[in-house]
Amino acid sequence: MKRVAEALEVSRPHLAKASGQGRPGQYNKAADAELLERIKLITDARPTNGYRRVTAHLNRGKPPEEHVNHKRVYRVMKAAGLLLPRHTGRVERPHDGRVITLKSNLRWCSDSFEIRCWNGEKVHVAFSQDCCDREIISWVGASRHLDGGDIRDLMAMTVDQRFSSTACHHPVEWLTDNGPPYVAHETRRFGRECGLLVRNTPSYSPESNGMAEAMVKTLKRDYVYLADLWDAETVLRLLPIWIEDYNENHPHKGLKMRSPREYRRGNSA
Secondary structure: OHHHHHHHOOOHHHHHHHOOOOOOOOOOHHHHHHHHHHHHHHHHHOOOOOHHHHHHHHHOOOOHHHOOOHHHHHHHHHHOOOOOOOOOOOOOOOOOOOOOOOOOOOEEEEEEEEEEOOOOOEEEEEEEEEOOOOOEEEEEEEOOOOOHHHHHHHHHHHHHHHHOOOOOOOOEEEEEOOOHHHHOHHHHHHHHHOOEEEEEOOOOOHHHHHHHHHHHHHHHHHOHHHOOOOOHHHHHHHHHHHHHHHHHHOOEHHHOOEOHHHHHHHHHO
C-alpha cells in the first residue's frame, strides 16, 4: 500500500478510504447502537449536558478497561443529532488573573441571583463556592431581596461547614462582586472576625469573579430552566435537591470530569 501511494503521490489514508480498505474493526455498529441507548438515557435526564459530561456519566463507577472514549461518544451523538450547539459567546473584557486555586479552602467565591417563578414571584439565592474543588459549600434563599444579614449568615455557615468552627483555621479569601449586601461595613467586619480576607472585584468586571458567574449559569441552564417553577415555595423546595445533585454528580473538565464531591473524596483518600 505504501509503494502504491507513493507512486500515485497520494496519502495512504486517502488511498485506503478510496479503496474501501479502512482499518478493520474501527467502528462497531452493533456496539454503537447499544451505546446510543445508554447515551439517550443520560441526555433525556440531563438534556443540557454535552458529549464530555455525557462521557463522564457513562464512565462513572466503571473500571478503566470499560471506559468509553469521549471521541467515540462525540461521533455517536453527532450521528444521532444529540450534540449541543457550539457556544459562541465572546468576552469583551478578558480577565488576566486566575480565580482557581490549587488547594481547597484557600479562596471561596460568592454570588447571588434570582429565579423568576411562573406566578410572578421571585426567589433570591446567594451561595458560596470553593475555587478549587467547585463545591457549593453553603447557600441561602428567600422570596425577598437578600440583605447583609443573609450574607453574614452565609459566611458563618460556610466557615462552619468547612472548619466546624466559628472562625477559619487559616486566612481564606472571600471573593465577591460589589453588591450592596457584600460591601456593607457590617458584612466586611463580620468576615474579618471569621478569619476571611474579604476581596471585592473591580467595578464592571464580572470576569474577575468568573467562577461564581459560571456557577450561576450552570444552575440556571441545567436545573432552573428544566424545572416546573410554579411558585416560590416550589423553587425553595427544589433548591437543596439541585445543589446536592450538582455537588455529587456534575462533572467538571477542570476536575478531570469528576464532580466536586468525587474530587474531594479522592483528595482526602
